[in-house]
Amino acid sequence: MTGPAAAGVRRVAVIGGGPGGLYAAALLKRLDPDREITLWERNAPDDTFGFGVVLSDETLGGIEYADPEVHRALRAEYVRWDGIDVVRRGRVLTSGGHGFAAVGRRRLLRILHERCRSLGVRLRFATPAPPAAELARSHDLVIAADGAGSPTRAAHADVFRPRVVTHRCRYIWLAVDHPFDAFRFETAETAYGVMQLHGYPYARPGARGPGASTVIVEMHQDVWRRASFDRCPVEESVERCATVFGTALGGRPLRGNDSSRWTAFRTVTTGCWAHGNTVLLGDAAHTAHFSIGSGTKLAVEDALALAVRLREPGGVREALAAYEAERRPVVESTQRAAAASLHWFEDLARHLPQPPRRFAFNLLTRSRRVTHANLRLRDPDFVAEVEREAGIAPGTPPMFTPFPLRGLTLRNRVVVSPMDMYSARDGVPGDFHLVHLGARALGGAGLVMTEMVCVTPEGRITPGCTGLYTDAQQAGWARVVEFAHERSPGVAVGVQLGHSGRKGSTRLMWEGIDEPLPSGNWPLVAPSALPYRPGVSAVPRALDRAGMTEIREAFVAAARRAAAAGFDLLELHCAHGYLLSGFLSPLTNRRTDAYGGSLTARLRYPLEVFDAVRQVWPGERPMTVRISATDWAPGGTTADDAVTVAAAFRARGADAIDVSTGQVVADERPETGRSYQTPFADRIRNELCVPVIAVGAISSWDDVNTLILAGRADLCALGRPHLYDPHWTLHAAAEQDYRGPGAPWPAPYRAGSRRPPTGRTDAPRTRPALER
Numbered sequence: 001m002t003g004p005a006a007a008g009v010r011r012v013a014v015i016g017g018g019p020g021g022l023y024a025a026a027l028l029k030r031l032d033p034d035r036e037i038t039l040w041e042r043n044a045p046d047d048t049f050g051f052g053v054v055l056s057d058e059t060l061g062g063i064e065y066a067d068p069e070v071h072r073a074l075r076a077e078y079v080r081w082d083g084i085d086v087v088r089r090g091r092v093l094t095s096g097g098h099g100f101a102a103v104g105r106r107r108l109l110r111i112l113h114e115r116c117r118s119l120g121v122r123l124r125f126a127t128p129a130p131p132a133a134e135l136a137r138s139h140d141l142v143i144a145a146d147g148a149g150s151p152t153r154a155a156h157a158d159v160f161r162p163r164v165v166t167h168r169c170r171y172i173w174l175a176v177d178h179p180f181d182a183f184r185f186e187t188a189e190t191a192y193g194v195m196q197l198h199g200y201p202y203a204r205p206g207a208r209g210p211g212a213s214t215v216i217v218e219m220h221q222d223v224w225r226r227a228s229f230d231r232c233p234v235e236e237s238v239e240r241c242a243t244v245f246g247t248a249l250g251g252r253p254l255r256g257n258d259s260s261r262w263t264a265f266r267t268v269t270t271g272c273w274a275h276g277n278t279v280l281l282g283d284a285a286h287t288a289h290f291s292i293g294s295g296t297k298l299a300v301e302d303a304l305a306l307a308v309r310l311r312e313p314g315g316v317r318e319a320l321a322a323y324e325a326e327r328r329p330v331v332e333s334t335q336r337a338a339a340a341s342l343h344w345f346e347d348l349a350r351h352l353p354q355p356p357r358r359f360a361f362n363l364l365t366r367s368r369r370v371t372h373a374n375l376r377l378r379d380p381d382f383v384a385e386v387e388r389e390a391g392i393a394p395g396t397p398p399m400f401t402p403f404p405l406r407g408l409t410l411r412n413r414v415v416v417s418p419m420d421m422y423s424a425r426d427g428v429p430g431d432f433h434l435v436h437l438g439a440r441a442l443g444g445a446g447l448v449m450t451e452m453v454c455v456t457p458e459g460r461i462t463p464g465c466t467g468l469y470t471d472a473q474q475a476g477w478a479r480v481v482e483f484a485h486e487r488s489p490g491v492a493v494g495v496q497l498g499h500s501g502r503k504g505s506t507r508l509m510w511e512g513i514d515e516p517l518p519s520g521n522w523p524l525v526a527p528s529a530l531p532y533r534p535g536v537s538a539v540p541r542a543l544d545r546a547g548m549t550e551i552r553e554a555f556v557a558a559a560r561r562a563a564a565a566g567f568d569l570l571e572l573h574c575a576h577g578y579l580l581s582g583f584l585s586p587l588t589n590r591r592t593d594a595y596g597g598s599l600t601a602r603l604r605y606p607l608e609v610f611d612a613v614r615q616v617w618p619g620e621r622p623m624t625v626r627i628s629a630t631d632w633a634p635g636g637t638t639a640d641d642a643v644t645v646a647a648a649f650r651a652r653g654a655d656a657i658d659v660s661t662g663q664v665v666a667d668e669r670p671e672t673g674r675s676y677q678t679p680f681a682d683r684i685r686n687e688l689c690v691p692v693i694a695v696g697a698i699s700s701w702d703d704v705n706t707l708i709l710a711g712r713a714d715l716c717a718l719g720r721p722h723l724y725d726p727h728w729t730l731h732a733a734a735e736q737d738y739r740g741p742g743a744p745w746p747a748p749y750r751a752g753s754r755r756p757p758t759g760r761t762d763a764p765r766t767r768p769a770l771e772r
Contacts, residue, residue: 009310010035013135014143015152017041017125019053020282020299021145022112027066027307029119038122040129045113046106049259051175052202052214054102054293055300062304073111078103079201079211083182086360087248088352089189093360097378100183100293102202104212108296131155132278141316142278143306145299148268150284160280161271168346170229170262171218171290174238174254179204179211185363187348188244193223194349197245198291215254216290217241220346224262234261265289265342267335273328274320281306286331288338291345292367298334302327336673337367343679350686354711357389362710368675372398372705386709393740398708399701400733400742403446403715405655405691407620408568410446410715411490412742413708414729417695417717418449418496418571418626420461422508427454427467429476434483440722441484441491444729444743447715448484448491450477452498452573453562455554458522459499459579464508468497468558474565481566488746495562496626497555497613498573501582502526502540514666525551527583527605528590533666542591551579552609559613563621570617572610574645575628576663580606584627584645585664587636599641603648614653622655624693629680630661632668639680646684656691656714657684675703682712693717701732 012028014021017039025039055063055078064071078101086093116123129135132152135142144152153160179201186197198216205211224230229237234256242254268287273280282299302323309323310316344351344366351362361383364370376383384394392401403410416437423432433450441448454460454467467473481493505521506514516538524540525547531537543551555572562570574580582588583605589596595605614623627649629642637645646657659681662670670676677696685692694713698704704716721728733743734755745753 008315009140011139012037012141012143013129013139014039014145015129015132015135016143016145016147016282016284017043017045017109017123018145018147018282018299019108019112019296020303021143022109022116023063023070023300024143024145024281024303024306025121026070026112026115026119027303028310029116029121030067031307031311033120036122037120038124039116040124040127042128043126045109045123045125047258048105048109050105050173050214051212051257052102052200053105053108053296054100054200056297057099057101059297059300060101062301066304066307067115070111070115073115074103074108077107077111079179079204081182081201084364085180085182085184085186086363087184087186088356088359089187090247091356093356093382094182095360095364095375095379095382098183100200102200102214104202107203136276136278140277141310143281144278144284145281146284148266148283148287150280152278153268153270153280153284156275156278159272159275163269163271165267167265167267167289167342168221169218169342170221170224170264171216172234172237172241172256172262173260174215174217174241174256176213176215176249176252176254177210178213178250178252180213184213184248186245186248187352189352190223190227190244192227193220194352195219195223195227195244196345196348197248199248200293215241215245215249217245218345220349221264229262237262267339267342269335273324274317277316277320279306279320279323286335288331288334289342291341292334292338292369294334294338298331301330333673336676337369339671340679341367347683350683351711353686355389357386358709358711361386362712365706365710368703368706371702372709373702390709392709395738396740396742397701397705397733397736397738399704399716400738400740401708402742403691405569405622405624408492408622410492411744412444412446412729413704413715414445414447414732415693415715415717416440416443416445416448416722417719418451418573419719419723420451420465420509422462422464422510424464424466426472427457427460427465427470428472429466429480433466433476434480437480437493438483438487439726441488441493442746442749443722443725443727444488444733444745445722446492446729446742447494447569449494449496449571449717450480452496452500452578453477453558455497455499455558456551458525459501459504459551459554461500461504461578462506462508463517463520465500468495468561468565469554474561477562477567478565485566490744492568493566494569494571494624495565495567496571496573497558497562499551499555499579500524501577501579502530502532502537502588503577505538526579527588527596530588530590532577548595548605548608552605552612555609556612556616559617563616563618567621569622569624570613571624571626571658572606572613573626574606574649575626575658575660577628577665580609581628581664585631585637587631587633587665599644603645607648607652610649610652610654623653624656624658625649625654626658626660628661628664629659629677629684631664632662632670633665636664639683642680643684643687646690647688650688650690654690656693657681658693658695658717659684660695673697674699675707678707678712685713686711691715695719701736704732 184199526540681694
């Protein structure tokens with residue numbers, strides 16, 4: 001090994017003797033035998049938390065490439081299987097085609113110990129490492145692989161900026177001397193509540209014994225306390241868990257080790273992974289819930305990436321920066337998947353009423369990494385059975401099944417989400433809106449929603465927003481609706497009515513989002529005199545009773561106009577910090593009268609507006625309500641509040657709840673990611689048995705199929721995908737070879753209903769050169 005990076009890293013200290021630290025030490029020594037590498041581990045060599053370790057094919061491939069010696073040793077030990085058993089109420093449903101490998105954690109550590117020793121790494125067990133700051137002065141590189149409770153991270157918290165979140169379930173890591181046939185997820189409905197088992201094999205039967213499986217028993221902390229697990233010795237807990245899951249274990253006892261104890265999972269994130277020549281690796285930098293089996297995988301992949309980056313030209317700090325830049329996106333993606341899985345199991349009881357196959361499908365797709373499409377590739381028979389149980393016709397993707405709302409039946413589950421276009425004049429929708437919404441109506445969606453249509457001139461967000469408070473505006477909307485109904489028979493067109501509240505009188509989005517107009521501003525009103533952006537936004541006037549009545553009647557008048565314009569559905573906008581949303585959030589409603597204080601009081605005015613609108617909206621046409629299920633800010637609306645809000649609107653006659661989040665306060669901190677808002681919709685749907693529209697970074701037809709079939713949503717609203725492709729729904733049908741009634745092509749477009757050729761496909765195949 002030569003080069004400036006190698007020459008600059010001669011002495012390496014590794015803190016922590018888990019798989020990540022050991023593998024990093026072995027790789028760095030293998031790549032440069034002249035390096036002096038010392039690893040400290042405060043525990044004995046065989047001390048470990050847990051029993052088995054799951055490694056993906058991708059991780060094993062990386063190990064094979066980087067160190068064939070370690071890979072050969074692992075290959076002789078690991079257990080492979082491809083099935084997942086989901087056991088609910090005694091019924092076992094199996095999905096195949098997944099592909100897993102696992103090895104005993106102690107055996108993995110011994111393989112890495114032997115590899116390190118053979119390469120000349122100094123291993124110091126039962127020896128606490130000196131502080132990282134001290135090691136950094138005498139070593140070129142310090143690798144802190146000292147676990148989720150990392151003392152190194154804590155000592156330099158000002159630099160690493162850790163955030164640790166403790167979750168709501170308790171779990172204990174155990175084992176059974178019996179190899180399961182597959183990954184096993186089993187639920188037990190006890191007198192105390194639901195408990196779950198996560199199990200997988202890690203040792204084959206043979207000379208060393210009968211084989212073994214990891215068994216993790218997990219339950220919500222409330223169930224754990226009701227069952228008195230918080231007050232009984234660990235040995236008694238182990239015996240009781242073996243009794244609860246006696247059928248799965250075949251009557252065999254469970255066993256623990258010195259580290260077996262009840263604990264709550266903690267998600268660790270860090271703002272920075274490097275401090276000078278000290279770098280965090282594995283759980284010290286990040287953790288991912290065990291239910292997706294990624295802890296050791298991430299640590300091993302961290303070690304490989306770090307070793308590669310240290311081979312590149314440049315100094316240590318440049319290498320550490322490149323290592324973090326490479327690994328952080330991968331880790332954050334994994335953590336998002338792990339969080340989705342973790343929350344699914346925290347709320348497991350909510351899903352138990354589902355039909356058995358839907359429950360199994362929901363479980364398998366909980367992290368969003370396994371989807372309808374790739375599960376169908378892995379096990380088409382399993383997916384076909386799930387669809388059959390759900391009443392979906394053969395050959396019909398879930399997204400193309402119809403859905404009834406009051407007197408309206410939507411031809412499919414796709415909604416063009418409301419998207420502000422800021423392109424009206426005096427609130428009148430013109431040619432742009434005809435083309436924009438008309439194109440999306442032709443594009444195959446079941447429901448096309450307007451942007452937020454404002455009920456008064458002062459209720460507009462910008463001068464470019466549309467309204468429904470004049471005859472000209474009503475005529476403009478009637479023209480759009482008539483075109484959609486005539487040219488795309490079967491499409492439904494919905495109107496979203498709202499009032500901007502304190503977020504009004506701003507510039508067009510592309511001229512400065514949420515920036516006040518340079519001139520011509522109109523007065524703002526809100527529940528309380530609180531500006532959206534202090535020091536930037538105008539201070540609104542707190543509405544009095546007369547003002548509230550006036551605006552309520554403006555909603556009523558707009559609803560009458562919407563009905564006359566021919567809209568099929570009306571949505572009341574109670575989200576995103578606009579006027580009605582402002583009443584709902586405790587961060588924006590500081591009133592001391594009957595419309596402020598408790599959530600019941602904060603709901604009073606939005607419900608009053610809903611009742612008034614429902615009274616004049618035609619009885620056969622559905623009404624929906626859009627809410628922000630969380631403010632993404634301390635002290636704001638919570639997910640529990642959102643359930644209460646949704647229940648209140650449902651009780652007044654809302655046909656569906658459109659579940660969005662945030663945009664209520666300017667200093668929000670949303671946890672974004674693919675389909676990141678759907679868990680809120682899932683909870684409302686399954687706790688209240690109310691239809692929901694899911695929104696938020698749903699971007700693929702595969703996502704839509706997955707959410708619908710898993711029972712997390714009834715309809716899916718997509719915005720940006722429909723800006724990218726007005727015919728997104730029809731193209732989704734073509735890509736899935738679907739030609740049924742859920743996605744009819746307009747007559748003039750039928751010639752384009754098949755995907756066009758992409759180029760020559762009959763060229764001779766290239767072949768490797770023949771050996772002589």
